[in-house]
Amino acid sequence: MSIPTDLRSRKRLATRQGISNAATRLFFERGFDHVTVDEIAAAADVGRMTVFNHFPRKEDMFFDRDEEVRELLREALRQRDPGLAPVETLRLLAHRLAEEQSPYVCFTAGSQSFVATIDSSETLKARARAIRDEIAQVVAVALSECAGREPDDVDAQLAASLLLATWSVALLQAHQAYRRSQDPAAAKAVFVAIVDKGTIGLNVALADTPYV
């Protein structure tokens, strides 16, 4: 995350940020599907090809932090307390992220707009589902590494899929709770309750594996 001293890199990053800012603003204002790439290019004052140069797909301008999440999960499992089971490590991580109001798990007016924008676009929902599956794959591989098993270990695949399913429901329901109550604490409570409920099942189902 350090800013490169290199002028060329700094310019490139500035261009990218300009595009991202323009795109984000337009998406929130008018909805993802009602903004064209040409309009984004015009708003960012760059050529249309420059946009595709930085963001291969239109959706990438909206979801530009998914790699951070993958890295966060990889690191959490890599540097985990050896006395703690991998699944338990991830449960506590979820608690911590919710507690710290991490940008990935937070309930604010901003996150509401974010969720609403996704919800109003089939394209964004499709991309969100794809990212969910990619994260599940990362977790599966990271889990298998914890146990010294093969990356395609069946138990790891099942554990990761169940975890991501649980977290997805937890996030969605928490956001809905926030929309109803406008209370971040209530939303957080919903989130951790569902995460814990799902994890209980996981601990029993995978009791005979090295993951719990």
Added chain:
Amino acid sequence: MSIPTDLRSRKRLATRQGISNAATRLFFERGFDHVTVDEIAAAADVGRMTVFNHFPRKEDMFFDRDEEVRELLREALRQRDPGLAPVETLRLLAHRLAEEQSPYVCFTAGSQSFVATIDSSETLKARARAIRDEIAQVVAVALSECAGREPDDVDAQLAASLLLATWSVALLQAHQAYRRSQDPAAAKAVFVAIVDKGTIGLNVALADTPYV
């Protein structure tokens, strides 16, 4: 599934079937992404607009039986043995489908091509994920009906998501097992084993709900 006596309907259905057949053949031969709608129209000897008339999206020509699955699940829960918990009903349904070599859960050369075709296309994988989520929603609503709860009941949402996650992993891993062993019985064994493993967790996690 009765053939309508109506000539107009029969013609329409014949046109639709012709398009579907041509499309399926081409998709399997050359891969989904390397077939254009124009080519499908030409192969089926209809106009391009006729294709979009019957199948709003290109993917719909590939996945044209997902509504059957939704209906199957709805019916299974609606006409279930009242002495059996909903989640258990679905576990036994999965067993029965695998046992009967139902088209939805089967392991043959044909199903291999089907899976391989999906696997080689991002578009088809995206649609498969969307269908999975739609089925999860149907199961969630059907479950909540069993218990006389609201359709957006949190426990039903969690149960349905965990179920679909389990089934997805089970299907995927079973197909991989079949590809390695070429043995449908072995694949079926993998399938039911994962379904049972996932369901065990579900039964514990949702023990305090009317769904288990």
Added chain:
DNA sequence: ATCCCAATATGTACTTAGTACATGTAAACT
């Protein structure tokens, strides 16, 4: 049989995302 209506098939024209490839331009390196 004939006329009319409605469903279906089809054509035309358009929008938009995304790709391939060529080229201009300015930073970085020798």
Added chain:
DNA sequence: AGTTTACATGTACTAAGTACATATTGGGAT
């Protein structure tokens, strides 16, 4: 200063999907 390289940009294209107009034909009414 000259060369190389990375980035920005333009042109031209493909293909999915939409909007809307039109032709055709089966089915029902008189």
